[in-house]
Amino acid sequence: MASRKDEINPVSHPSYPEMILAALGSLAEKDGSNKTAILNYIEANYGESLPEDHAAELSDALAEMKENGQLLFLKNNYLKPDSILTPRRGRGRPPKPKTPLVPGAVSLTPRPRGRPPKPKDPLAAAVAKASSGLPRPRGRPKKHRPTVRTTLHGVAGPVVSGVKRGRGRPPKVRANAAE
Template identity: 65%
Template sequence: MASTEEENKSTSHPSYPKWILAAIGAVGEKEGLNKSDISKYIETTYSESLPEGHEAALSDALLKMKESGELLFVKNSYLKADPSSAPRRGRGRPPKPKQPLPPGVSPPTPRPRGRPPKPKDPLAAAIAKAASGLPRPRGRPPKKHRPAVASVQKTAVKSAGLKPAVGGVKRGRGRPPKVRAPVADVAAE
C-alpha cells in the first residue's frame, strides 16, 4: 500500500529537470545558479509538493542533466546549455582515430597493461644465475696487496737518489697545497 502512495506523490509534481530549468530561467543570471540557489528557489516555489529527500533527488537530477548535456557546470554554477554550441570535450588527450579493418580480419587482441611477468621456470632461473657467475659478497671488496716488484723498484730509486714516482708517495689528509711555479725575473730581460 505504501508503494502506491509514493507513486502518486511522485507523479503529482513535475519532474526535477523541469523545476531546475524553471529556476535557472526565472532568475536569469548570466553566470548561472549554484546548487543552493536552485534548491532555495524550488523550496519557495514548490514547497507544498516537495518529496522527502529533496536534496538527494535534486543532486541526482543535476548530475544526470550535467552528464546528458542539458546543463553546463562552470565555476560551481549551472547554466542552460546552448543548443548551437559544440559539446564540451572532457579532460585529457582525445583518443586517436581508429583505422577501419579490412573485411574478414579479426581485430588484434589488446596487449595487457603493466610489466610482463617473469618466467616461472626454476630451471631457467638457475641456469641464468650460473651463467652470470657466483653472486658477489656484500660490502667493499678487500684491498689488494701490491706485488713485491714494486717494493724492489722503490729501493732502487732511493739508492740512485732520484725523486720517487708520484704514485708511490703517501699523501696526507686534506687537500694538497697549491704548487706554484717559480717566478722568473721579468726585469732581467
C-alpha cells in the first residue's frame, strides 16, 4: 500500500539500479566508478525528481546490487561484471601457449629438467682409475709412529703397544754407572 507522500509526488525517475547502470555506462571509467561519481551523475541528470534522502537509497541500491552479483566492488569502485574482459596477470613469467596435437599423433614425453648427464664410457672410467693408482682415503692422513723409541744417546727399546703412558714429561733415561 502506497503512503500519502507517494500519492502526492509520483516518482518520475527510473529505478536506482537503472540509474546506477546508466551512470556506469556513461562514465565508462576503466577501473570503474566510485560512489561519489555515481551520485554526482544521478544528481546532474535526475536532480529535480530525487527524494531528499537519495544518498541513503543509492547506498542501499549499490549494496543490494553488489550482493546480487549485478555489480563488482574492486578497490572502492563499482564495475559491471561483463566489463572485465581479461583478468589481470599475476606475478612472474606467463606460461607458454600450448599447441594442440593433431588427432592420431603420438605425444612425446617431455624432456627432463636440468642439464643432461655426460655419456658414461666404462672403458675410460677403468683406465682413469688404473692410472691414478689406489684411491686416497678421505680425511687427514694417519700419523706414522715409529716402532722403536729413540733418545738422544741411542736406542731405548721397542715401544710396547697397549701400555698407557703417564701424564707429563717422562723421566730422563740415564746410562748405568756400571757400564
